[in-house]
Amino acid sequence: MTDSADKRSAFIVDVLTEEFGASMALDPAAFRRKFRKMAASPFAFYRGSAALFYADQRGGFADDAFLDERTSRVWIHGDLHAENFGTYMNGSGHLVFNVNDFDEAYVGPFSWDLKRLAASVALLGYAKALSDRAIGELVTGFARSYLTELRAIAAGGDDAIGSITLDNADGVLRRVLQQARLNTRVDLLAAQTTVDNYERRFALGDGVYEIDGETRERVCAAFTGYLDTLPEATARLRPVATQIKDVVLRKGVGIGSAGLPSYNLLLEGHTEALENDVVIYMKQAQVPAVARHIDDERVRGYFRHQGHRTAESQRALQAHADPWLGFTELDGAGQLVAEVSPYAADLDWSDVNEPEELAGVLADLGRAVARMHSVADDESSHDLVDYSTEEAIVAAVGDDTDGFVGHLVEFAHRYGVQARTDHQLFVDLFRNGRLPGI
Numbered sequence: 001m002t003d004s005a006d007k008r009s010a011f012i013v014d015v016l017t018e019e020f021g022a023s024m025a026l027d028p029a030a031f032r033r034k035f036r037k038m039a040a041s042p043f044a045f046y047r048g049s050a051a052l053f054y055a056d057q058r059g060g061f062a063d064d065a066f067l068d069e070r071t072s073r074v075w076i077h078g079d080l081h082a083e084n085f086g087t088y089m090n091g092s093g094h095l096v097f098n099v100n101d102f103d104e105a106y107v108g109p110f111s112w113d114l115k116r117l118a119a120s121v122a123l124l125g126y127a128k129a130l131s132d133r134a135i136g137e138l139v140t141g142f143a144r145s146y147l148t149e150l151r152a153i154a155a156g157g158d159d160a161i162g163s164i165t166l167d168n169a170d171g172v173l174r175r176v177l178q179q180a181r182l183n184t185r186v187d188l189l190a191a192q193t194t195v196d197n198y199e200r201r202f203a204l205g206d207g208v209y210e211i212d213g214e215t216r217e218r219v220c221a222a223f224t225g226y227l228d229t230l231p232e233a234t235a236r237l238r239p240v241a242t243q244i245k246d247v248v249l250r251k252g253v254g255i256g257s258a259g260l261p262s263y264n265l266l267l268e269g270h271t272e273a274l275e276n277d278v279v280i281y282m283k284q285a286q287v288p289a290v291a292r293h294i295d296d297e298r299v300r301g302y303f304r305h306q307g308h309r310t311a312e313s314q315r316a317l318q319a320h321a322d323p324w325l326g327f328t329e330l331d332g333a334g335q336l337v338a339e340v341s342p343y344a345a346d347l348d349w350s351d352v353n354e355p356e357e358l359a360g361v362l363a364d365l366g367r368a369v370a371r372m373h374s375v376a377d378d379e380s381s382h383d384l385v386d387y388s389t390e391e392a393i394v395a396a397v398g399d400d401t402d403g404f405v406g407h408l409v410e411f412a413h414r415y416g417v418q419a420r421t422d423h424q425l426f427v428d429l430f431r432n433g434r435l436p437g438i
Contacts, residue, residue, distance in 0.1 A: 009425045009434075012052060017436060019051035019289060023260070024437040030251070031438050035430050042423040043083075043123045050079050050104060050116075050289040052422065053415075057112055058293050061415060065407050067109050070392035073299075075316050075376035075385050077369075078104030078290045080113040081120035085365060086346040087180040091231070091323045095180055095343060097164040097173050098318065098368050103336070104288040105313030107299045107384060110373055110393055112290065114146065115415070117369065118408045121362065122416030124349060132413060134355050139412045141359045143405040145366030147397065153374045154390040163371065164364055172352055172361050180345035186275050188342035193246075193266065193277075200274050202248040202266055209249045211263075216247050218330060219263050222282065226328035226337045229311070243268040245277065260284045264340065279340040280324055284333050285310045302384050305334030314338075316376035316384075 017024075024031045038048040046053070056062075077084070077099055086100045118139045125135035166177050194203045202208060211219070227242060246266040262283035269276030285306035291299075303309035307327035315321045324339035352358055374390040376382060397404045429435055 005425060008422070009429055011055075012422060012426060013429060013435060015052045015055045016049070019292075021437060023286075028438045035426075035435065035438065039423075039427050039430060041127065042420045043081075043120065043127060045423040045426055046120060046123055046419045047081055047083065049422070049426075051292070053116060053119075054112070054290050054293045056415075056418070057109075057115075061411070061418075066111055066393075066396045066404060068392075068396055070387060070389075071111070071396045072109045073107055073296070073385060074110040074373055074389045074393070075107050075313065075382075076105065076110060076113045076290070077102065077317065077372065078106050078108075078113070078288050080117045080369065082117065082124050082349060082365075083120075083346065085368070086344055087177055088318075088322065089341060089343040090318075091321060094163075094165055095177050097169060097177055097347075097364075099372050100344070100346075102314040102317060103285065103310055104290060105310065105317060106288045106290045106294060107296065108290050108294045110389070113369065113373070114143070114408055115411050117365070118142070118412035119415040119419060122412040123419055125358075126416060126420065128353055128358075130355065135412065135416075136409045138355070138358055138362050139409045140405050142362040142366040143408045144401070145363040146370045147366075147394075147401060147404060149367040149370035150374060150390050151394050153370065154388070154394045164368055169364075170360075172347070172357060173364050176345055176347055180343050183342045183345065185277075185342045188279065188340070189275070189277055192264070192279060192340075195274060199245070200266065200277055201246045202264060204248070207251045208264070209251065211247060211249050215249075219247050219265070219282065220244055222328045222330040222335060223265060223337075226282070226326045226335075229326035229328065229337075231323060231325075250281070250283075260286060278324070280337060281340055282328065282330065282335050282337045284330070285327075285336045299384065305329065307334030307336045309334070310336045311338075312382065313376075316380055316382045317372050318375075 020031060034048060038045045079101065080099065084099060084101045085097070087095055087097050088100060090096050121139050121142065122135050125138060130138075164173055164177075166174070166181070169177055189200065192202060192208075193200050195201075204210060223244060244265055245268055248264050250262040250264055260283060262281055265280050265282065267278040267280060269278055287306060288309075303312065305327075307329065311325055311327040314325060322338050322341065324337070326337045328335045328337060347361070352361055370390075373393065377385045377389040378387050
């Protein structure tokens with residue numbers, strides 16, 4: 001191994017240890033599972049290593065292009081890669097295709113979101129054996145679409161596309177929305193629960209475990225606190241809709257949630273009929289990777305705890321968010337609470353392979369990201385960002401559209417190469433027992 005590879009390997013170990021060290025000590029088995037998933041491919045590694053990405057934004061990949069006081073203080077998603085998009089049923093009852101998974105959301109430089117997505121496109125394109133030129137064209141399409149939509153929003157919105165719904169989606173995204181439309185609450189309940197003696201309960205097994213009475217009491221007490229954080233419209237639900245029927249522990253949920261406790265709660269639906277019961281989850285929220293690199297006490301002091309940060313960020317960034325979205329505390333740790341929605345469907349990139357089809361999808365994603373960045377500002381119900389983000393970003397880019405696009409394309413290529421190299425270094429570190437604590 002060369003000196004540069006040795007130095008980069010040591011850097012990877014340092015970053016991962018700083019980010020996950022305490023959690024690895026508590027549950028090393030969970031992190032072995034997480035790291036084996038990350039070892040599967042460069043994209044999987046990239047998904048699970050946001051901490052490394054952000055360390056690089058303050059290190060060898062740092063730059064301040066298009067960043068000023070305002071554009072460095074935009075509410076961002078924090079983990080905007082190509083697989084964090086999908087459908088949800090919004091508070092108005094409409095199916096929407098948009099960004100999802102707001103666990104890493106925070107306030108920081110807007111371009112960090114765009115760069116993280118652009119690099120993920122480079123990794124995705126490489127995995128599909130696309131040429132560098134084709135990958136550059138995909139990132140170009142995304143960047144131009146983002147900027148066009150953002151400028152339209154800043155100009156008053158008359159020319160903005162807006163949310164991606166069944167009314168305006170086509171191609172791949174319309175198919176995803178239609179598939180989500182076929183999903184039913186009955187199917188979700190059938191997959192996760194059983195009915196015994198005329199009562200519905202969670203089915204155990206496959207990462208689902210019973211809890212003892214004391215734990216159930218603590219979870220139920222936390223649930224009571226959560227009810228006070230619900231939007232007024234949800235809070236007006238009939239009392240039957242907040243009756244807890246069952247509680248279970250979930251383990252092994254996702255690459256990003258290794259070692260974090262998560263509970264599923266089965267609630268009586270809006271009637272006593274069994275087909276409309278509701279499943280919600282309560283999971284411990286964590287410090288977002290990007291927060292370690294943002295020195296802004298106004299942001300840090302805005303949130304009561306990480307559960308509050310995650311819920312408020314999702315409400316800020318996602319127009320008409322899940323009506324069950326809220327937060328609470330359990331054993332002194334902030335918790336995010338939301339519905340396990342039957343209408344969630346992720347974009348499956350394995351079904352999208354040709355450059356023309358990929359280009360159409362990425363143009364849509366550009367518009368979705370622009371809308372996300374524009375909603376959490378002075379016109380929202382949140383006062384953390386008290387100016388128009390779309391106007392700030394448009395002003396920072398100015399007439400330099402080509403420079404803005406070229407900056408993202410160049411970064412995508414450069415960091416895509418870095419991530420592929422880092423993946424191989426990570427695999428060698430992991431399989432040779434050089435990641436401490438696991």
